[in-house]
Amino acid sequence: MKFVCEKYLLQSACATASRAAASKSPIPALEGLLIEAGADVKVTGYDLREGIYTKLGANVAEPGSVIIGARFLGELLRRLPDGNLTMTADEGNKIKVKCGRSEFNFVGIAVEDYPEMPDVDGLNHITLPQKILRSMINQTLFAVADNDIRPIYTGILFEVQEKELTLVAVDGYRLAKRTEQLEGAQMESCSFVVPGSALSDIERICDDSDDPVSISVGSKHISFTIGETVVISRRLEGDFLNYRKSIPDNFRYEVEVDRAELTSVIDRVALIISEKNSNPVRMQFHDGNIDCYCVTPIGKAEDICTCEGSGNDLEIGFNDRYLMDALKASGKDKLRLCLNTASSPCVIKAADGSTSFTYMILPVRLRAGD
Numbered sequence: 396m397k398f399v400c401e402k403y404l405l406q407s408a409c410a411t412a413s414r415a416a417a418s419k420s421p422i423p424a425l426e427g428l429l430i431e432a433g434a435d436v437k438v439t440g441y442d443l444r445e446g447i448y449t450k451l452g453a454n455v456a457e458p459g460s461v462i463i464g465a466r467f468l469g470e471l472l473r474r475l476p477d478g479n480l481t482m483t484a485d486e487g488n489k490i491k492v493k494c495g496r497s498e499f500n501f502v503g504i505a506v507e508d509y510p511e512m513p514d515v516d517g518l519n520h521i522t523l524p525q526k527i528l529r530s531m532i533n534q535t536l537f538a539v540a541d542n543d544i545r546p547i548y549t550g551i552l553f554e555v556q557e558k559e560l561t562l563v564a565v566d567g568y569r570l571a572k573r574t575e576q577l578e579g580a581q582m583e584s585c586s587f588v589v590p591g592s593a594l595s596d597i598e599r600i601c602d603d604s605d606d607p608v609s610i611s612v613g614s615k616h617i618s619f620t621i622g623e624t625v626v627i628s629r630r631l632e633g634d635f636l637n638y639r640k641s642i643p644d645n646f647r648y649e650v651e652v653d654r655a656e657l658t659s660v661i662d663r664v665a666l667i668i669s670e671k672n673s674n675p676v677r678m679q680f681h682d683g684n685i686d687c688y689c690v691t692p693i694g695k696a697e698d699i700c701t702c703e704g705s706g707n708d709l710e711i712g713f714n715d716r717y718l719m720d721a722l723k724a725s726g727k728d729k730l731r732l733c734l735n736t737a738s739s740p741c742v743i744k745a746a747d748g749s750t751s752f753t754y755m756i757l758p759v760r761l762r763a764g765d
Contacts, residue, residue: 396459398432402480402494404451406472408438409465411624414596415447416440416465424508427462430482439512440465445593446512449624461488462504471499512627515613521555522581525621528608529601531562531573532594534752537720538564538571539591547633550588558582563638564591569717570638570755571724587612588635593628600624642755643742646733650680650704651746654730658722660687660700665715667693675759676715680706680734689715702732711737712759721754737761 409428417425420442429439432455439448461484472480476495484490488503532551540548545567552563560582561574600621601608609620619626664676664687672691679686682705688697711734721743722730729746743754 396430396432396461396484397457397482398436398453398455399479399481400436400451400453402472402475402477404453405436405438405480405482406469408436408449408451409468409472411449411600412438412440412447413465413469414440414599415442415445415626417442422508422510424462424504425510426464426466427504427509428465428468429460429462429506429509431460433458441510441512443510444629445590445596446627447596447624448512451623457483459484460506461490462506462509463490464504467501513616513629515611515616515618515627517611517613517618519555519583519585519612520581521560521583521585521610521612522607523560523575523577523610524580524605525601525608526603526605527575527577529598529603531560531575532598532601534573534724534726535562535564535571536591536594536598537724538566538569538754540566545633547588547631547635549592550590550631551594552586552588552635552638554586555582555584557584563635565636565638565641568714568757569721570636570641570753571721572638572642572753572755574751585612587617588631588633589617590628590631593626597621597626600626642753643733643735643740646735646742648680648704648706648709648734650685650702650706650732650734652685652700652702652730652732654722654725654728657685657700657730658719660685660698661715661719661722664689664696664698665719667691667696668715669693673714675712675761676718677710677712677761679708679710681708706734709734709737710761711741712761713741713756714759717756721756725752725754 412428420426431437435450436453437450475497478495480494482492490503492499554561564571597619611618616629674691676689685700685702727745731744731746733742740755740757
């Protein structure tokens with residue numbers, strides 16, 4: 396194998412593919428990147444759960460392939476000078492990398508040890524702009540479960556109906572729903588759950604452009620094609636929460652708040668909360684203002700947020716991080732907090748009546764001294 400390319404192109408491709416390379420594995424090849432030179436150069440990372448491959452333009456003199464440790468290759472490319480890079484590999488996996496006056500010689504890993512990535516049979520296809528998919532992932536990913544007690548909740552539900560795409564994430568304490576009408580997109584009705592780890596990578600690969608993302612939905616795997624990059628992930632299997640029945644339709648109290656002001660108030664009050672004393676933030680809804688305070692062994696913090704509307708002195712407690720995550724992800728200046736009782740969920744919507752997102756947070760049961 397022998398090819399010449401711009402160093403930054405190979406560095407960018409390796410950084411993208413490395414997201415799917417295993418950090419530690421009993422199979423050494425999975426900790427590496429598969430580099431294949433043919434009509435162009437293809438770089439692949441795969442950890443048996445998720446695979447990413449991307450292509451870059453190069454002058455290929457001799458076709459071939461080799462595996463190089465992802466971490467080592469990333470550091471090598473970072474330290475090399477800018478300019479044209481030449482990479483060669485012989486049948487014994489001896490590799491030479493030359494860029495400017497710098498030259499490295501080392502041994503790679505045999506390609507025979509690299510497992511084959513699964514094919515996606517493509518039962519359904521969805522196409523939408525990158526910036527929309529990126530936004531939808533960003534506004535729901537925070538609510539994905541971070542443990543494997545219920546593996547299905549470590550992913551995000553994609554639900555396609557006619558020209559509407561809905562993403563839903565839930566972790567048992569909160570729910571995030573994001574809906575988008577996609578009139579110009581190609582979509583077929585279906586539903587599937589994608590692991591949050593794969594979607595985190597996809598969010599980083601997408602940019603804020605109208606360039607398309609093509610999603611192929613197979614029986615066991617899903618692929619996302621983003622320009623010259625393809626992400627392949629397994630589907631999560633199981634029964635996902637019936638979110639339509641979980642979100643209340645009617646509320647006793649609705650108050651409007653300024654997102655920036657409430658975020659600042661919660662941030663200040665939560666200063667005395669730590670991992671050792673994860674007491675809730677108490678919020679008491681009055682006519683025109685919300686009293687926010689917290690009591691921990693460190694002390695007591697209080698602040699007031701103005702609002703429009705009244706909660707009839709309802710007092711309710713929240714995990715500060717869950718509340719802050721929802722406020723930050725909403726992206727709207729004005730929000731509506733919808734409430735019923737101190738033990739029922741709080742639903743957060745856009746104050747302007749748009750239905751693009753809905754967040755639901757379960758309250759914390761308050762005790763004397765909290």
